Amino acid sequence: MNTRQQYCTFQLADLFLGVEVERVQEVLRYQEMTRVPLAPRMVEGLINLRGQIVTAIDLRRRLELPAREAGRDPMNVVVRTPEGAVSLLVDEIGDVVDVEDEWLEAAPPTLADDGQKLIRGVVKLDNRLMLILDAERAIAAPGAEAPGL
Amino acid sequence: MNEFDDVVNDFLVESHEGLDRLDRDLVQLEKEPNSRDTLSSIFRTIHTIKGTCGFLGFSRLEKVAHAGENLLSKLRDGEFALDPAITTALLQAVDAIRSMLTAVEAAGNDGDKDYADVIALLAKLQHNALRAAGAAPAHSTVPLPALPAREPAPATAVAQAEPQWDPVQRAAAAASATPVASAGPADDVHRAVAGGAVTDSTIRVDVVLLDSLMNLVGELVLARNQILQHTTTQDDSVFLATCQRLNLITTELQEGVMKTRMQPIGNVWGKFPRVVRDLAHACGKRVRIEMEGEETELDKTIIEAIKDPLTHIVRNAIDHGIELPDRRTAAGKPAEGVLRLHAFHEGGQVNIEIADDGAGLSVERLKAKAIERGLVTAEQAAKLSERDVVQMVFLPGFSTAAAVTNISGRGVGMDVVRTNIERIGGTVELSSVHGHGTTLRIKIPLTLAIIPALVVSSGGARYAIPQVSLLELVRLEGEQAKKRIEYIRGVPVYRLRGTLLPLVLLNRQLKVPGAGEPDVVNIVILQADGRQFGLVVDEINDTEEIVVKPLGKHLKGIAAYAGSTIMGDGRVALILDILGIARMARVVGERCERALSKQAETEERAEEKRHTLLLVQVGSRGCTAIPLTDVARLEELPRDSIEWTAGRQVVQYRGEIMPLLWLSDEVGCERLGSDAEETLQVVVHSDGKHQVGIVVDRILDIVEEKLDIQGAGSVVGYKGRAVVQGRVTDLIDVAAIVARHGALVGQS
Numbered sequence: 001m002n003t004r005q006q007y008c009t010f011q012l013a014d015l016f017l018g019v020e021v022e023r024v025q026e027v028l029r030y031q032e033m034t035r036v037p038l039a040p041r042m043v044e045g046l047i048n049l050r051g052q053i054v055t056a057i058d059l060r061r062r063l064e065l066p067a068r069e070a071g072r073d074p075m076n077v078v079v080r081t082p083e084g085a086v087s088l089l090v091d092e093i094g095d096v097v098d099v100e101d102e103w104l105e106a107a108p109p110t111l112a113d114d115g116q117k118l119i120r121g122v123v124k125l126d127n128r129l130m131l132i133l134d135a136e137r138a139i140a141a142p143g144a145e146a147p148g149l
Numbered sequence: 150m151n152e153f154d155d156v157v158n159d160f161l162v163e164s165h166e167g168l169d170r171l172d173r174d175l176v177q178l179e180k181e182p183n184s185r186d187t188l189s190s191i192f193r194t195i196h197t198i199k200g201t202c203g204f205l206g207f208s209r210l211e212k213v214a215h216a217g218e219n220l221l222s223k224l225r226d227g228e229f230a231l232d233p234a235i236t237t238a239l240l241q242a243v244d245a246i247r248s249m250l251t252a253v254e255a256a257g258n259d260g261d262k263d264y265a266d267v268i269a270l271l272a273k274l275q276h277n278a279l280r281a282a283g284a285a286p287a288h289s290t291v292p293l294p295a296l297p298a299r300e301p302a303p304a305t306a307v308a309q310a311e312p313q314w315d316p317v318q319r320a321a322a323a324a325s326a327t328p329v330a331s332a333g334p335a336d337d338v339h340r341a342v343a344g345g346a347v348t349d350s351t352i353r354v355d356v357v358l359l360d361s362l363m364n365l366v367g368e369l370v371l372a373r374n375q376i377l378q379h380t381t382t383q384d385d386s387v388f389l390a391t392c393q394r395l396n397l398i399t400t401e402l403q404e405g406v407m408k409t410r411m412q413p414i415g416n417v418w419g420k421f422p423r424v425v426r427d428l429a430h431a432c433g434k435r436v437r438i439e440m441e442g443e444e445t446e447l448d449k450t451i452i453e454a455i456k457d458p459l460t461h462i463v464r465n466a467i468d469h470g471i472e473l474p475d476r477r478t479a480a481g482k483p484a485e486g487v488l489r490l491h492a493f494h495e496g497g498q499v500n501i502e503i504a505d506d507g508a509g510l511s512v513e514r515l516k517a518k519a520i521e522r523g524l525v526t527a528e529q530a531a532k533l534s535e536r537d538v539v540q541m542v543f544l545p546g547f548s549t550a551a552a553v554t555n556i557s558g559r560g561v562g563m564d565v566v567r568t569n570i571e572r573i574g575g576t577v578e579l580s581s582v583h584g585h586g587t588t589l590r591i592k593i594p595l596t597l598a599i600i601p602a603l604v605v606s607s608g609g610a611r612y613a614i615p616q617v618s619l620l621e622l623v624r625l626e627g628e629q630a631k632k633r634i635e636y637i638r639g640v641p642v643y644r645l646r647g648t649l650l651p652l653v654l655l656n657r658q659l660k661v662p663g664a665g666e667p668d669v670v671n672i673v674i675l676q677a678d679g680r681q682f683g684l685v686v687d688e689i690n691d692t693e694e695i696v697v698k699p700l701g702k703h704l705k706g707i708a709a710y711a712g713s714t715i716m717g718d719g720r721v722a723l724i725l726d727i728l729g730i731a732r733m734a735r736v737v738g739e740r741c742e743r744a745l746s747k748q749a750e751t752e753e754r755a756e757e758k759r760h761t762l763l764l765v766q767v768g769s770r771g772c773t774a775i776p777l778t779d780v781a782r783l784e785e786l787p788r789d790s791i792e793w794t795a796g797r798q799v800v801q802y803r804g805e806i807m808p809l810l811w812l813s814d815e816v817g818c819e820r821l822g823s824d825a826e827e828t829l830q831v832v833v834h835s836d837g838k839h840q841v842g843i844v845v846d847r848i849l850d851i852v853e854e855k856l857d858i859q860g861a862g863s864v865v866g867y868k869g870r871a872v873v874q875g876r877v878t879d880l881i882d883v884a885a886i887v888a889r890h891g892a893l894v895g896q897s
Contacts (some may be wrong), residue, residue: 034709034720036704037660037709038707040703043703043704046713048720051367092477
């Protein structure tokens, strides 16, 4: 029996990533942001999501990808966490895709360390590969990165 | 959750309330053994618990309650009198019941401990007391068995127990349960059975629901702020009127919801009589606790936050403050010490005073300890005034237990007490007279959720500073900006009325580039941890009521921020943690000597009775001064914001209708052409409930002077006159002027 899972997909630099659709609260276009001096590097700022203050995390920085080109506004993938919503900043929002279990494979061991930790698996779509992002780990502050000061 | 769980939950909630009342009542009863009201209340509470747990099948719990009830019924029937042994046993029974209730809460049953010892003790006391009472009445020669058969049909147990009460007691019970005489006898019985204070006009509401309501109201306040900001660009009068209405309703709703979260401070104090009794017994001391203002209300979160610090202070007062009875008698004081708790509202804050009439702090021993611990040198210590030395108990270096018990004084963890209270935006002060006692004064805000704040900018971003930390604002322009800031080895300082004030550059602390006007320096003078410092910001914007929102987990660890909020334009702003910034900049925390010498300076000046005055110009007369203690805020209001009501001029101000008084009219002189100006200079005075705007022609300066007031009381509205900065200056008596307008300014 095949189980299916839906993923919300997005583009980040040259990566095509997906997050389980149940974890995603909503996707939004660019929101004005308040920067937080002294914050950990991965925190881009705070956004006002209909009265709720949400921390925005720059996924490019989190995944140690090159910085976004100037003048290109990121979009928000807002994910639910036990401590409230957190926004992941991505380049472009993609479609929601249906994935059958059997299309899923573990991330190749040759991925760089950081990639291995944050990528839970690879999905073989017809024309491209989709990486499944471990949202929980991506949101968790990396141990080495002490806050501010 | 099934129905049974619901019943058990209600039982738990009610029983916990009942037990808290029992602690209070029993201690009260010890003082007034003949109070039938108190005794009836105790009996009723135990009886209710017993009845309900029989019904729910908690048999162990029921047995303990029953044993207690038996003893109490004899007391109530006057067969013997209460003595400390009986009180202690009854309190033990209360503790046993409490721990069994905890077991019920955790495991769903009343645990496996049967507390046979407590039951046996209760039964024994009953025997002994009866024997001691001599000619025991006939019906009590057969003491009730300690472990009787269960009462019949649980559902009727409560109702059946009722007829045992004689009418007099029932009436007494009903009277104490319902202060307002009401309803018929059936209702009274019902109330007595329900365990006392529950009245038909109250309902239990889940705190989670209240919290979410409070959050929603917070959102509404923010949305309202946004709309109001938007209205400035609109001229549709219907829309504007609707916004105005929305504004008022939101403010009222905010107040209403905040009230639902208010709890009397008595909820925390309620357990103190028991704490005091137990601790005093343990120390061999005699202590009476007096409480005033138990009904003073505070937000639930604040009540939670002050619970531990207050308990700590109370324990300290008994343990270290109040002396043993013979030492008290030797010192000519009554053998029984008094611990006095007093709470009251003042100026939008709650004050709590905890005073004992104990030994007070020994200045000499504190000094010796401070020198020994290397906090001050001997020469410094010699120069310190008594009050400075007393403040040393708040220094972290004084907090280790050994250091303090050795010197007899308070101070175990007083720095922790202070930190906890400052964390919720409060302040603590301590004063002590050697030999006569110690008083702690705590000031805390009413609520944490919505606070007034000053909005400033630095590095292009806005930050909110909670107004409780704010003392004053200083703006230096042009030449002054260069000259008045001096440097000590690269550290900037500013001379504020003769005192050196360390300056902290917000840009530098936050590591952001500055973006202010180059030749203007804005200094926000703040107080943290008893220490003043100036925070230099790029721009000072405005004051605003802000809704405090917590920061996400990524940002919680940053000491510089206390939270975040949403501004009127919908953007997020960070709330600065003033204590955190002071620590980051090392203004407070590390160098105790510096703090002390600075305190010494402040104290010396305080001893000279200096006053801080707001100098204003009224008409063509010379200087007029208003004591700064009478000033809540200074505002510039547009002239066209004045509205008329019942022949008076008022403005809408911070969600209130604030009446305006012209100081020139009050003191009988010409207005100085200020009628032509577009803005009004308004001194806002607040008596805690109502605000009054006092319009002056010009605000000149704030000065600090040693005052020699002459002609006091000769003219209504004046406190007298004094020489201020070389000029004869009239001192305005704001309270008298406001009182003159009495009902008109809302003091009805």
